[in-house]
Structures are given as structure tokens and as C-alpha cells.
Amino acid sequence: MAAHTTDYISTFIEVAEDCPAEAAQEPPSATPTIAALHYQLIAEHPFSRTSDDVIFETYARRKGMDPGDQRAREEFFSRGQACLRSSPLGKRYGWGIVSDDQGRVALVPRESDEYARLAADPGIAHTRAMRSRRG
Template structure:
């Protein structure tokens, strides 16, 4: 059986081109996908891969015990899943997501020197977050 993945390597996902956020914002409502992603990535930068984040957010929001996460992972990744390009962090909150050489993710404030350095680095591929609306 094919196992799908949402992981990127050496990629900077920049805010969606049609994001209304002028700067990186904190989530306004707790418990949403964006808020759970924000909390996890803020607490532990460069710890989770895209796959890990997807499972952790889903399991947290559905109160699935950690001992069941392996089964959840097998079920979820038996089919293709949306990647971090559709994250509310990049689509509506104005954050960038950096996937390092080990596919681990950190949330990057677009107003920082760190973002400017990553955006200027030719070894890091840049991809916009998915648009909110079709053209």
C-alpha cells in the first residue's frame, strides 16, 4: 500500500498571495486548526514534520489518545492529505513556515531578519501558501 506524505525539505512556505494579513498575527480563537498549529509550532520549533503536525493537530482536536496515533497515522496517510500550504497560518494569519533539511517545521514571522535571510537563501525553495480564492 502506498504511504503518502505532506513533508517538505528545505522549503519556505510564504504567506498566501491573497492573504489579508499585513503582518504575522496570533490566532483570535482557541481550538481552531490555526490556533492548535500556532501553539504547537511556537512551543517546539523545528520539532515536528508536516506529517507529525497534521496527526498531532487532528488527534488534539478530536481528543484521540497518543497510544492510538500510530493507527491514526496509518489510516490518514493511506490517502493523500493537504500539506502545510493550506495552513491557516499562511493563508490568513500571515506567517511563513520553514521546513528544514530534516523536514522539521518552524513558524517564521515575516517581519524578521530570519525571514529575510531564508527568503534570500538560494538553497531554500520558496512556495506561496495556497490562495484563499480561485483566480
């Protein structure tokens, strides 16, 4: 069974064109929403998890599963999964997501100098978070 991946290598996912947040906002964490879990997993330990790690751990936590269950992870990635371009962080909350040369991710607030630097960097790949509405 072929494994799918959501990982990007040396890529900057810029905020969606229709993102309403002028500045990055921490998603409300009262309930474990996808946005709150993505934020928590990436912000707590920048460049320690890949996109696949974040996507699977979010899924496992929401389903009450063990995020370390390798068989469940293999089963999960036996089908294609939405990548971090579809995360509410870039669509709604104003966070760019940068991946390093090993696919590990970190958050970058859209109003920051680091965001402007990454957005202008020709040495990395660029893509955007998915729009919330059709263009």
C-alpha cells in the same frame, strides 16, 4: 498500503499572495481551531515536529484521539492529506513556515529579517501558502 506525506525538506513556505495580515498574528486560541493548533504545535517547539506530525496531531486532537496512536496515524496517511501550504497560518495570519533538512518545521513572521533572508535564499526550495481566493 502506500503512505502519503505532507513533509517538505529544506523548503520555505511563504505567505499567500492574498494574505491580509501585514504582520504575523497569533491566531485566537479560545477554541482549538486548526490555525490555533498549528500555531501552538509549531511555535511551542520550533524544529521539533515535521509537517506530518503537526497535521496528524491537529487531526487527532480535534477528533479526541490519542496523537500517539501509530495505527490511526498510518490509516490517516494512507490517503493524501492537505499540507501546511493550506494552513491558515500562511493564508490568513502572516506566518511563513520553514522546514529543515529533516522536514521539521518552524514559524517565521512575515515582517521579520529572518523572513526576508529566507525568501531570498537560493539554497532552499520555495513555495507559497495557498491563496484564499482564486486568482
